[in-house]
Amino acid sequence: MIKFKENRLKAIFQNAGKKLSIYFTAGYPDLYDTIPILELLAKSNVDFVEIGIPFSDSVMDGEVILNSHKVALENGMTIDILFDQLEKIRKKISIPIVLMGSMNPVYQYCFEEFCRRCHEVGVDGLLLPDLPLDDYEKYYRSSYQQKNLAPIFMISPQTSNERMSRIDALGEGFLYALSGNSTTGGSSEIGKSSDYLTNLSNHTFRNPVVLGFNIKTKEDIQFAHEFADGAIVGSAFVKILKDGFDKTRIEHFLKQLI
Template identity: 60%
Template sequence: MSNLTENRLSNIFKNNKKKISIYLTAGYPNLTDTVKLLKILESAGVDFVEIGIPFSDSVMDGPVILNSHKKALENGMTLDFLFSQLEVIRKNISVPVVLMGSMNPVYQYGFENFCKKCGDLGVDGLLLPDLPLLDFKKYYQDFYQQNNLAPIFMISPQTSPTRLAAIDEAGAGFLYAVSSSSTTGSSTKMEDNIGYFEKLGNLKLKNPVAVGFNINTKNDVRIVHQYADAAIIGSAFIKEIEYEIDESRIIKFINGLEN
C-alpha cells in the first residue's frame, strides 16, 4: 500500500527507538474502561495500542485473553458501543490505535461501513487475522486506502518466504510477527525463538516488525528489541487489570518492561 497517507502509526516508526505496544480487550474489565485505559497507557509512554474486539470464537487466543473476551461480551460490549466510546479519543489522545479482531463481527457490521467508521474516529490500523490476503487485495484494499487505515497482517515461523514477501508488499504500519506457533499467553520461552527473529531481521522487509504472543517480562522485551522494532504485550497486561484499573500500578507495569 504505497499510497497510504502517513498517519500516527506510520509516523511513530520513523525513528529508531524500540517500541512497546499494549493489547487490551474492549469492554474489559468493565464496559466503560476502554478510553480510560487508553489515556493511562498514553501517559505511561506506550507507543501504540491494540484494542481487541471481543468475539466468542477466537481461535488464536489463550485462556487469559479468551476469558477477557467472554467477560467483555457479558458486560455488553458490541462494535456499536465500542465506536461510541472511540468518538472522543482524538480530542485528547494521540497514541496510535489499532483495532484487532475476527472477521465475523466486521462482516456483520459491513466491511465498507466498518472501515469508514474507523477512519472517521481516528483509528490508524486494522489487524484482522482471519482475513485472507487474496480477499484483502481483491475486495477490501480500497476501503482501507479510502479511510487511511494501515492493513496489518500476521506472520509466523511457518510463513513461507514467498508469502512473507507478498504480505510485506500488501501491508502497512507494521508486520505482526507471532513469536511462536502457540496461542497467546503460553509458557513458550522467548529465548527459543531467537533463530526466527534473526531470520526476520536479515530479510530487509519494507515494514517494521512488531513481535507479539507470550511476551511477559522485561527480559522478553529485551530479546525482542534486539531483533525487531516493537514488542506487543497482551496476556500479561490483561492479568494486571483483571480485578481493577489502578493507574499507578499500570504505569509501574509499563516502566518495568522497558530496558
C-alpha cells in the same frame, strides 16, 4: 489505485528507537474502562496501542484473552459501543490506535461501514488475523485505502520467505510477527524459534516488524528488540486488569516494562 497516506502509525516508526505496544480488550474489565485504560497508556511511554474487539470464537487467543473477551461481551461491549467510546478520544490522545479482532463480527457489521467508523474516530490500523490475503487484495483493499487504515498482517515461523515478501508488499504500518507457534499467553518464554527470529532480522522488509505473543517482561521486550523494530505485550497486561481497573497497579506494571 488509491495510495496509502501517512498516518500516526506510520509516523512513529520514522522516529529512531525501538517501539513498545500494549494490547487490551475493549470493555474489559468493565464496559467503561476502555477509555481510562487508553488514556493511562497514552500518558506512559507506550508507542501505540492495540484494542481487541471481543468475540466469542477467537481462534488465536489463549485462556487469558479469551476470558477477557467473554467478560467484555457479558458487560455488553459491541462494536457500536466501542466506536461511541472512541469518538472523542482524538481530543485527548495522539498515540496510534490499532483495532484487532476476528473477521466475522466486522463482516457482520458491514466492512465498508466499519472502515468508515474507524476513520471517523481516529483509528490508524486494522489487524484481522483471519482475513485471507487473497480476499484482502481482491475485495477489501480499497476500503482500507479510502479510509487511510493501515492493513496489518501476521507472519509466523511457518511463513516462507516468499510469502513474507508478499505480505510485506500488501501490508502497511507494521508486520505483526508471532514469536512462536503457541496461542497468546500460551508459553512461559520466547526465544525458542531462534532460527526464525534470526531470519526475521536478516530479511529485508519494507515495513517495520513488531514481535508479539508471550512477551511479558522487560527482558522479553529487550530480547524482542534484538530481532524486531518493536514488541507487543498482551496477555500479561490483560492479567493485570483481571481484578478491575487500578491505576496504581497498572502504572507499576508499565514501569516494570520500560
